[in-house]
Amino acid sequence: MIKTVILSMFLPILAGGGLVALCWLLPPLRKWKWLSGVTYGLGLAVGVFASFAAENGIPEFPPTERRQWLGLAAVLAAVFAIFGSATGQPGKERSWPSTELFAVLAGAVVACLPFLVQWGGGELRPYFSGAGPADQIAMGLAVTVGFLALDRVVESRPGATLPLVLFITFAGLAPIADAASWITLTFMFAVAAGISLIAAIAARFGGAPSIGRGGLLAAVVILVFLPAAGYRQxxxxxxxxxxxxxxxxxxxLLPLEHPWFGKLPAWGGLVLRLVLVAAIVGTAVMVALQASGGVDAANDYGGFN
Amino acid sequence: MFQRRSRIARGLLAVSLLGSVGVAAGLSSPALNEASATSANPATTTAPAAAPLTFKLDPVHCMALFRIHHVGAGRFWGMFDDVSGTVVYPEDGSTAPTFDVTVKVESVHTGTEKLNRTIIGPQFFDAKEFDSIRFVSTGGKSTGDKTWEMTGDLTMHGVTKPITAMVECTGVAGNPVQKKVGFEAIFTVKRSEFGMNWGVKNKALGDDVRMVVGLEGDWVR
Incomplete structure (x- = not known):
């Protein structure tokens, strides 16, 4: 049991979180703004991919099984992290409309990837069981809208805020995945949460770097693909x-960017944001656990197997 | 005069009835039975093998049990309830049976709801994508009295592999118009060969899955 937890959770957290901590804390690496901006997204993708691979092996492309999309989503997150960062760093003047165009392009890739697989000679199959083109379009739209909505927050909130918010979100999704009895997905969310927590700590002591547009897009892709898989499979x-x-x-976080909330002290704004996100995530977790037979039932077969 | 004749007729009828009962009783005596059996024996030995009958599996009395090693410690059992299909088998067991058996994955039963959901979920069977397990026999070699080493193709989790199962006919019951036949099959598969790898490398769960399948079929005339 401990071996499973080490291979599927602790080592991936160490790999992804270590990458983030190194790039955000080591002064020679912190100088490179582009690297700083791509680090969180890459670290998240590396950790989530490692967690998937530890349990299921390296995913094939085109995937032979639908669950392999989870590993491939991490690859997509890594690619998006690199290209997302190329659209410009937060704090610098935005070269409109590169971010918007990139958001639309990223959403289109997510919506059309199964068709691209077919175009490449593979079999046309929706991402997940029972899903159809409507699901793919919804996932693509969620990526575009999620990225554009939070891009403004990335601009204005460098430092630990976003990593902490993502930590709460991923940490909440892990017990939901456990209530759905998908061990791989539980570990993947736990790994994403662990990396986000390390990123928050590194951001606190590393001069408040931003997760960057690349990091945001990687997080959005993970937040769209993994819950969609959990719901469908x-x-x-x-x-x-x-x-x-x-x-x-x-x-x-978006409505909290209203100037009215700017009057709050920095710590007050941070606490408000974290409490609100925790309240929303907590509600979802409580509903899921209660409907699944209560908190005690989550572990009623004595562990992860 | 008429009444007297009638009495004589009734007496004759009674005697003849008694006589016929005596003949019937005599036919069912052990001695006669033995004789008729003896005279029938040569015919049995030279008679051709019984024609194979088709039996439809009775889902109420069919189940597939599985056993797997957990974290290298205990072996736990689970069961699939929904088993359907057909068996073709001659009553006298002169040839090996043929099987086409389908098991609905969602019918898994371990006694724990959460474990049931884990087993049918994407971690293992991924029942939303691969909803059934199917065994189609391809041949059988007799290993004793109504026991066979059956070969066949097992399709599970979208992968088809040849397997060998030890099969025993546990009995044929019924009468000329209604018959039931029972079988028990035992075999072991490596789940990793069917793409169900979770926990094999780190030994969280064993790779070998022992299956005990109990089948009962109703004759389809």
Whole structure:
């Protein structure tokens, strides 16, 4: 059991979190702004991919099984992290409309990837069981809208705020995935949460770097793909919207960018943001666990197997 | 005069009835039975093998049990309830049976709801994508009295592999118009060969899955 937890959770957290900590804390690396901006997204992608691979092996492309999309989503997150950072660093003047165009392009890739697989000679199959083109379009739209909505927050909130918000979000999705009885997904969310927590600590002591547009896009891709897979592929006995509510919780940061909230002291603004996100995620988690038979039932077969 | 004749007729009828009962009783005596059996024996030995009958599996009395090693410690059992299909088998067991058996993955039963969901979920069977397990026999070699080493193709989790199962006919029951036949099959598969790798490398769960399948079929005339 401990071996499973080490291979699927601790080592991936160490790999992804270590990458973030190195790039954000070591002074010679901190000088490179582009590297700083791409680090969180890459670290997240590396950790989530490692967690998937530890349990299921290296995913094939085109995937032979639908669950392999989880590993491939991490690869997509890494690619998006690199290209997302290329659209410009937060704090610098934005070269409109490169970010918007990139958001639309990223959403289109997510919506059309199964068709691209078919175009490449593979079999046309939706991402997940019971899903169809409508799901793919919804996922693509979620990536575009999520990225554009939070891009403004990335601009204005460098430092630990966003990593902490993402930590709460991923940490909340892990017990929901466990309630749906998908161990791989539980570990992947736990790894994403661990890396985000390390990023928050590194940001606190590393001169408040931003997760960057690349990091944001990587996080959005993970937050769209993994809950969608959890909803479509599992037999969780809780309302479908709990996945969406938890995954969309960071969007509450957008209305909090209103100038009125700018009057709050820095610590007050941070606490307000964290409490609101935790309340939304907590609601989703409680509903999922209660509907699945209560908190005690989450571990009623004695562990992860 | 008429009454007297009638009495004589009734007496004759009674005697003849008694006589016929005596003949019937005599036919069912052990001695006669032995004789008829003896005279029938040569015919049995030279008679052609019984024609194979088709049996439809009775889902109420069919189940597939599985056993797997957990974290290198205990072996736990689970069961699939929904088993359907057909068996073709001659009553006298002169040839090996043929099987086409389908098991609905969602019918898994371990006694724990959460574990049931884990087993049918994407971690293992991924029942939303691969909803059934199917075994189609391809041949059988007799290993004793109504026991066979059956070969066949097992399709599970979208992968088809040849397997060998030890099969025993546990009995044929019924009458000329209604028959039931029972079988028990035992075999072991490596789940990793069917793409179910979770926990094999780190030994969280064993790779070998022992299956005990109990089948009962109703004759389809």
């Amino acid at each position: 599992t037999y969780g006995e809780f309302p479908w919207w709990t996945w969406g509510l938890a995954a969309a919780a960071p969007l509450i």
